[in-house]
Amino acid sequence: MYRSNLVFFAACLGMLLFGVVFLSLGSVNNLLAERFQLDDVAIGTLTALLPLGILLGSLAFGPVVDRFGYRWMLAGAALAVGAGLEGLAFTTSKLVVQLCVLVIGVGGGVLNGATNALAADVSEGQRAARLSLLGVFFGIGALAMPSTLALLSRYYSLPTIVASIGAAVLIPAAYCLAIDFPPPKQRADDASLLDGLRLLRDPVFLFAGLALAVQSGMEGLSNDWMTRYLKKVTFAGRLHAEWQLQLGLIATAGAMTLARLALAGILRRVDCRAVLAASLGLTAVGAALFRSTPEYGTALLAALLVGAGLAAVFPIVLSYIGDLYPDRSGTAFSAIFVIALTGNMAVNKAFGYVAHAHGVEQYATMMLSCLAVSAVLLTIVVQRLNLRTSSPGP
Incomplete structure (x- = not known):
C-alpha cells in the first residue's frame, strides 16, 4: 500500500531533477564549445535537441504510466538523465554529445509530465496547492545546476562537477525503486x-x-x-x-x-x-x-x-x-x-x-x-x- 506523502516526495525529487535538465545545456555549452570547437550554428543544433527530447518524452510517458504505473518510468527517466550528464562530462564525440542532449531531454520530458500527473493522482482535494508546491522544486533544480558549477568550479574541473551531478541522480532513482506507488489505472490494452x-x-x-x-x-x-x-x-x-x-x-x-x-x-x-x-x-x-x-x-x-x-x-x-x-x-x-x-x-x-x-x-x-x-x-x-x-x- 502506497503512502501519499512518500509518493509526493518522489514527484518532488523528479521535478527537481527536471529543473536540472532545463538548465543543463545552458550551464555547460561553453565547456562543449571549447572541447569540440563548436560555432554558434552547432550550439544552436544542440539547443534545439533539448526541447525536441522534452517533447518526445512528454508524448510518450502518459499511456505508459496509465498502463504500467510510475515506478519504472520515473526511475528509468532519472537514470537516462544521469547517463546523459555523464556523457556530456566525458565524451570526445560530437555525435555522442548530440545523443546525450536528446536523451537528457527525453528523460526530462518524462519527469516533467509524470511527476505532475503523479502529484495530481495523490492530491485529491488539494491538487492546485500541491501542484504549486511541486513547481517550487523545479525552481530549486533550475537554480542548483548553474549555482553548483559556479561555486565548485574554483576547486574542481567542470567535467568532474557535471559527472558528480550525474552520479547524484542515482539517489532519486533508488528512492523511486524503494517505495510503493499507486497501481496502474488501466489495463495494458486500454491506453x-x-x-x-x-x-x-x-x-x-x-x-x-x-x-x-x-x-x-x-x-x-x-x-x-x-x-x-x-x-x-x-x-x-x-x-x-x-x-x-x-x-x-x-x-x-x-x-x-x-x-x-x-x-x-x-x-x-x-x-x-x-x-x-x-x-x-x-x-x-x-x-x-x-x-x-x-x-x-x-x-x-x-x-x-x-x-x-x-x-x-x-x-x-x-x-x-x-x-x-x-x-x-x-x-x-x-x-x-x-x-x-x-x-x-x-x-x-x-x-x-x-x-x-x-x-x-x-x-x-x-x-x-x-x-x-x-x-x-x-x-x-x-x-x-x-x-x-x-x-x-x-
Missing part, C-alpha cells in the same frame, strides 16, 4: 497515444491546452528574451555588467519560485478563479512597466511582477485536468504538455521574427498580446467548468 487525441474532443481540455500553450510561450519569452531586452532596450548601448543582465533572469525565476511556494498555502484557502485573476493582473502590470520606462530599477521590478504573475496558471489548470481525468491522468497530462511545449516553441519562434523586423523592444507588446489571448482562453475554461459542475446531467 494508447490515440487516447490523447480523443481528449481534444472535450472543449474544456482543448481550451485548457491552448491556454497552457500561450502560458508556456510567455514563460519562454521571460526566460529566453529577458537578458536580451535588458541589453538592447534598458541599457541601449550603455556600459553594463553581465551580472546586471543575469539579475533580470534571476528576478523572474526567483519570483516565480517564491510565488509558487506562497500559492501552496494560498490555494488551500482562496478560490482558484480569484488567484487566476490576480495572476493575470500581476503579469499585465509587469509587462506594462516594461513599456513605461527604460530605467533598470523599473525593469527589475517588472521582471519580479512578471515572474510572480506567471506562477499560478500552470498548477491551477493542471489541477483542473487532474480533476476531470483521474482515471487517465497520465495520458491527459501527456497530451496537455505536448500542446504547451508546442506553444512555447511557436511563440518564441514568432517573437524571433518580430524582434528581427521591429526590434526586441516589442517584447512587452508581445507579452501583453499573449496575456490577452490567455485571459480569453482561461475565461472560457472556467465558464465551461462552471457549466459542467452545475449541470445535473453527465
Whole structure:
C-alpha cells in the first residue's frame, strides 16, 4: 500500500531533477564549445535537441504510466538523465554529445509530465496547492545546476562537477525503486497515444491546452528574451555588467519560485478563479512597466511582477485536468504538455521574427498580446467548468 506523502516526495525529487535538465545545456555549452570547437550554428543544433527530447518524452510517458504505473518510468527517466550528464562530462564525440542532449531531454520530458500527473493522482482535494508546491522544486533544480558549477568550479574541473551531478541522480532513482506507488489505472490494452487525441474532443481540455500553450510561450519569452531586452532596450548601448543582465533572469525565476511556494498555502484557502485573476493582473502590470520606462530599477521590478504573475496558471489548470481525468491522468497530462511545449516553441519562434523586423523592444507588446489571448482562453475554461459542475446531467 502506497503512502501519499512518500509518493509526493518522489514527484518532488523528479521535478527537481527536471529543473536540472532545463538548465543543463545552458550551464555547460561553453565547456562543449571549447572541447569540440563548436560555432554558434552547432550550439544552436544542440539547443534545439533539448526541447525536441522534452517533447518526445512528454508524448510518450502518459499511456505508459496509465498502463504500467510510475515506478519504472520515473526511475528509468532519472537514470537516462544521469547517463546523459555523464556523457556530456566525458565524451570526445560530437555525435555522442548530440545523443546525450536528446536523451537528457527525453528523460526530462518524462519527469516533467509524470511527476505532475503523479502529484495530481495523490492530491485529491488539494491538487492546485500541491501542484504549486511541486513547481517550487523545479525552481530549486533550475537554480542548483548553474549555482553548483559556479561555486565548485574554483576547486574542481567542470567535467568532474557535471559527472558528480550525474552520479547524484542515482539517489532519486533508488528512492523511486524503494517505495510503493499507486497501481496502474488501466489495463495494458486500454491506453494508447490515440487516447490523447480523443481528449481534444472535450472543449474544456482543448481550451485548457491552448491556454497552457500561450502560458508556456510567455514563460519562454521571460526566460529566453529577458537578458536580451535588458541589453538592447534598458541599457541601449550603455556600459553594463553581465551580472546586471543575469539579475533580470534571476528576478523572474526567483519570483516565480517564491510565488509558487506562497500559492501552496494560498490555494488551500482562496478560490482558484480569484488567484487566476490576480495572476493575470500581476503579469499585465509587469509587462506594462516594461513599456513605461527604460530605467533598470523599473525593469527589475517588472521582471519580479512578471515572474510572480506567471506562477499560478500552470498548477491551477493542471489541477483542473487532474480533476476531470483521474482515471487517465497520465495520458491527459501527456497530451496537455505536448500542446504547451508546442506553444512555447511557436511563440518564441514568432517573437524571433518580430524582434528581427521591429526590434526586441516589442517584447512587452508581445507579452501583453499573449496575456490577452490567455485571459480569453482561461475565461472560457472556467465558464465551461462552471457549466459542467452545475449541470445535473453527465
